[in-house]
Amino acid sequence: MSQLNSKVPSGPLAEKWEKYKANQNLVNPANKRKLDIIVVGTGLGGAAAAASMGELGFKVKNFCYSDSPRRAHSIAAQGGINAAKNYQNDGDSVYRLFYDTIKGGDYRAREANVYRLAEVSNDIIDQCVAQGVPFARDYGGYLDNRSFGGALVSRTFYARGQTGQQLLLGAYGVLNRQIAAGNVELYTRTEMMDLVVVDGRARGIVVRNMISGEISTHFAHAVVLATGGYGNVFFLSTMAMGSNGSAAWQVYKKGALFANPAFVQIHPTCIPVHGEAQSKLTLMSESLRNDGRIWVPKELEDAEKIRKGELQPTDLPAEKRDYYLERRYPAFGNLVPRDVASRAAKERCDAGFGIGTGHAVYLDFKDAIERLGKDLIEARYGNLFQMYEKIVDTDPYTTPMMIYPAIHYTMGGLWVDYELQTTIPGLFSIGEANFSDHGANRLGASALMQGLADGYFVLPFTINNYLADQIGVARMNPEETPEFIEAREKTLAYIDKLMKIQGDRSVDSIHKELGKIMWEHVGMGRTKEGLEKGIVKIQALREEFWKNLRIPGKTDTINPELEKANRLADFIDIGELMAMDALQRNESCGGHFREEYKTPEGEALRDDKNFKFVGAWEYMGEKKTPKLHKEALQFEFVEVKTRDYK
Amino acid sequence: MDLTLKVWRQENSKAKGNFESYQIKNISPDSSFLEMIDALSEQLINEGKEPVAFDHDCREGICGMCSLFINGRAHGPDEEITTCQLHMRKFKDGDTIVIEPWRAAGFPVIKDLMVERDAFDKILQAGGFISVNTGSAQEANAIPIPQHKAEESMDGASCIGCGACVATCKNSSAMLFVASKVSQLALLPQGKPEAVRRAKAMVAKMDELGFGHCTNTGACEVECPKGVSLDHIARLNREFLAANLKF
Numbered sequence A: 001m002s003q004l005n006s007k008v009p010s011g012p013l014a015e016k017w018e019k020y021k022a023n024q025n026l027v028n029p030a031n032k033r034k035l036d037i038i039v040v041g042t043g044l045g046g047a048a049a050a051a052s053m054g055e056l057g058f059k060v061k062n063f064c065y066s067d068s069p070r071r072a073h074s075i076a077a078q079g080g081i082n083a084a085k086n087y088q089n090d091g092d093s094v095y096r097l098f099y100d101t102i103k104g105g106d107y108r109a110r111e112a113n114v115y116r117l118a119e120v121s122n123d124i125i126d127q128c129v130a131q132g133v134p135f136a137r138d139y140g141g142y143l144d145n146r147s148f149g150g151a152l153v154s155r156t157f158y159a160r161g162q163t164g165q166q167l168l169l170g171a172y173g174v175l176n177r178q179i180a181a182g183n184v185e186l187y188t189r190t191e192m193m194d195l196v197v198v199d200g201r202a203r204g205i206v207v208r209n210m211i212s213g214e215i216s217t218h219f220a221h222a223v224v225l226a227t228g229g230y231g232n233v234f235f236l237s238t239m240a241m242g243s244n245g246s247a248a249w250q251v252y253k254k255g256a257l258f259a260n261p262a263f264v265q266i267h268p269t270c271i272p273v274h275g276e277a278q279s280k281l282t283l284m285s286e287s288l289r290n291d292g293r294i295w296v297p298k299e300l301e302d303a304e305k306i307r308k309g310e311l312q313p314t315d316l317p318a319e320k321r322d323y324y325l326e327r328r329y330p331a332f333g334n335l336v337p338r339d340v341a342s343r344a345a346k347e348r349c350d351a352g353f354g355i356g357t358g359h360a361v362y363l364d365f366k367d368a369i370e371r372l373g374k375d376l377i378e379a380r381y382g383n384l385f386q387m388y389e390k391i392v393d394t395d396p397y398t399t400p401m402m403i404y405p406a407i408h409y410t411m412g413g414l415w416v417d418y419e420l421q422t423t424i425p426g427l428f429s430i431g432e433a434n435f436s437d438h439g440a441n442r443l444g445a446s447a448l449m450q451g452l453a454d455g456y457f458v459l460p461f462t463i464n465n466y467l468a469d470q471i472g473v474a475r476m477n478p479e480e481t482p483e484f485i486e487a488r489e490k491t492l493a494y495i496d497k498l499m500k501i502q503g504d505r506s507v508d509s510i511h512k513e514l515g516k517i518m519w520e521h522v523g524m525g526r527t528k529e530g531l532e533k534g535i536v537k538i539q540a541l542r543e544e545f546w547k548n549l550r551i552p553g554k555t556d557t558i559n560p561e562l563e564k565a566n567r568l569a570d571f572i573d574i575g576e577l578m579a580m581d582a583l584q585r586n587e588s589c590g591g592h593f594r595e596e597y598k599t600p601e602g603e604a605l606r607d608d609k610n611f612k613f614v615g616a617w618e619y620m621g622e623k624k625t626p627k628l629h630k631e632a633l634q635f636e637f638v639e640v641k642t643r644d645y646k
Numbered sequence B: 001m002d003l004t005l006k007v008w009r010q011e012n013s014k015a016k017g018n019f020e021s022y023q024i025k026n027i028s029p030d031s032s033f034l035e036m037i038d039a040l041s042e043q044l045i046n047e048g049k050e051p052v053a054f055d056h057d058c059r060e061g062i063c064g065m066c067s068l069f070i071n072g073r074a075h076g077p078d079e080e081i082t083t084c085q086l087h088m089r090k091f092k093d094g095d096t097i098v099i100e101p102w103r104a105a106g107f108p109v110i111k112d113l114m115v116e117r118d119a120f121d122k123i124l125q126a127g128g129f130i131s132v133n134t135g136s137a138q139e140a141n142a143i144p145i146p147q148h149k150a151e152e153s154m155d156g157a158s159c160i161g162c163g164a165c166v167a168t169c170k171n172s173s174a175m176l177f178v179a180s181k182v183s184q185l186a187l188l189p190q191g192k193p194e195a196v197r198r199a200k201a202m203v204a205k206m207d208e209l210g211f212g213h214c215t216n217t218g219a220c221e222v223e224c225p226k227g228v229s230l231d232h233i234a235r236l237n238r239e240f241l242a243a244n245l246k247f
């Protein structure tokens, strides 16, 4: 692997994208029909890309593991999507959105990519409205906005607490239109098992039909991974149960670099864990922090009484409460970025002020209800309050919500250049699966923006530049091409190996153990010692997995245990790489917090001199130490400063 | 709590299925229903048996992947809720719980509690969208939309495509699902140009795929986890189907 080339166009920041578009190679319409593109994933990134490239005339094959494209994990996003429309006239601009995102990411993202993201953000809103996305509107009939963490302007568009659902249904709609038109061929309940590389280029994939168990191969001139994030390494997260890192991991093993695996976002407002049987965590949208105030008791004895049920939170007077975010960060208050809010909650709970099981803090709407009335709060957050009540069985209108941080998003992912191409020619990655835009911490409402930006407005352009010289490449017949035959056989052998372990432990029991190791050693507060221990434990767990796993059932039928085992094998490997990455990064930045590197006040201490780079890992073979490549980050247009939300 | 479960087991779409009984112990009332099934799976695996296959993904009531007929009710004994949001505190210690898949001609069982719902995708492919290409949209605020219209549209758009309406309906009609989409788009100026064609194409597809006719029993509305209202069916009938001759 030679020097990483980000392919960022030269020239002033604001002109790079225009310049790129003006100079890239295009494919003429007649030739597009001769070019096949595989898109794995039907979330915001995948559905938007598949539909848009179908509209352009490419022949697209689109895959997902669920029974319908509409079920992709994007559907669960609640709060909203950012854009620099400045409809509120509160001083927003493309530059400000760009700046907030770079700063929010703690100066660990690439300037040019982030600027482009902010630039196309407005087109996304236009596009979605045209598709019939019913965004919230004000009485005048114009689009409404709310505020999200890390910004001083109101730029978040939303559809109740179901913004991801509505955006995905919009993308699914245009995808359906392309499926009906015959431009996109859809494969549901189909899991990608491997990438096929021919002469150094991505040429197809191996998939498993999750109903029949059949393993087949598909050819394409280019392959796009839009397979989402790997947060389920932690077992408990806000990700969908099936969310996985396997597709990204397979291509990593084929030579694509994996960037910043240690950058994971821990979301401050999730419903706390109830017990051992817990299978996943539920997010309470960040939008709640617009009106909710976060606090714990000021006195340790009050906290203890509340934990024991001897004191009700509603009975504790205001002067005995510690609104710790407002206290520590007066300028941003409850709307500090997620990493800051999560760490502050952990700090209070570690110090003994937690409520509930001790791992929870309050999110209180009493003042907002007094100020705005219950009806308005219900209109804003009704469905979230209802969801909370169903899960916890208490009424958040009268008793403050209990929340605690949980794993939510992975900023790390496949390394891509400005064109969203990985280090394997012909293999692209978009959405949460790539590492590109959020640096070490993602701002709220920016993942939806990125997924749709990549899918609608960036990839459909940049992929042309690659495909322009592929016109002459004839379609390969997977059944007769050795690379395809070999990849298929390798997958069959791998499944066989998994099935033959025949130990005595279920997949979930091992996965839960992995989650605990990760949370303890590679979670919110990391140390050199802890990470080293974590790595040893992960390696031992890998042994355990390959010795003691048991997958019941057969391979030629629906077998959820086999699916989970296949994903878990990769999660274990990803977990190890995350720990290694966290260990090499001797600084604290964004979601990556190393206890050794903090200010006397406990804030993250970045080391720009030594760590202003993207850490991209190259696979060197089984049981070999992967190699770290560094893409130095140039900040030409912003001044790199200490993040300050005070 | 300790429970007796009667669960539908079926090897594949061709096999004949049957109920199996299982005893399960020490379930926390704070567990979700699917976490209870996870516990059953763990138990079966430890006994060397195959766990029960069921569909689920988000586990927060939004992806529409979970299903299940629980004690004779779609999504179980609670209002406006999906199976994944149902919690065990709704049951009592010692209860027997009967768990079945959706049963409808349009949704064949593929294993145990899993059904195939791709018919819903096909109905939407027939016209459940606005025909706009990427890049051709105008400025988002160019057309103001009255707030109540946007809200009503959002009510229809809340459908999660779970299929409870079909599973509950004695005719296995998908009318609530179809109407929610027709309504969502027809209420917006952007969706108007294709409104009639869209409604007709989707209803025709629904019929073709073996879903029954709507006889207005209203059962669907009762079991819909998202509270999608019968008003959408009324609008579909009134504005599009009754007006058939006009177009």
Ligand SMILES: Cc1cc2nc3c(=O)[nH]c(=O)nc-3n(C[C@H](O)[C@H](O)[C@H](O)COP(=O)(O)OP(=O)(O)OC[C@H]3O[C@@H](n4cnc5c(N)ncnc54)[C@H](O)[C@@H]3O)c2cc1C
Pocket: A040, A041, A042, A043, A044, A045, A046, A063, A064, A065, A066, A069, A071, A072, A073, A074, A075, A076, A077, A078, A079, A080, A081, A163, A164, A190, A191, A192, A193, A226, A227, A228, A229, A238, A239, A240, A243, A244, A246, A247, A283, A408, A409, A430, A431, A432, A433, A444, A445, A446, A447, A448, A449, A451
């Ligand atoms: C609860 C929650 C709330 C959120 N709220 C917000 C918010 O308010 N605003 C915001 O901006 N962001 C939010 N996010 C983040 C955001 O939703 C995600 O980052 C984003 O939707 C990811 O989109 P994606 O297209 O990259 O991937 P996903 O939506 O995760 O889609 C992945 C796709 O890949 C497919 N897939 C995966 N692996 C395979 C495989 N091996 N083979 C075949 N197919 C595969 C899946 O079937 C799926 O179709 C939220 C996230 C969560 C969890």
Ligand code: SF4
Pocket: B158, B159, B160, B161, B162, B163, B164, B165, B166, B176, B177, B180, B220, B223, B224, B225, B226, B227, B228
């Ligand atoms: S209308 Fe309701 S019950 Fe029917 S599919 Fe939609 S959400 Fe489910």
Ligand code: FES
Pocket: B055, B056, B057, B058, B059, B060, B061, B062, B063, B064, B065, B066, B082, B083, B084, B085
């Ligand atoms: S699992 Fe997604 S709605 Fe129940």
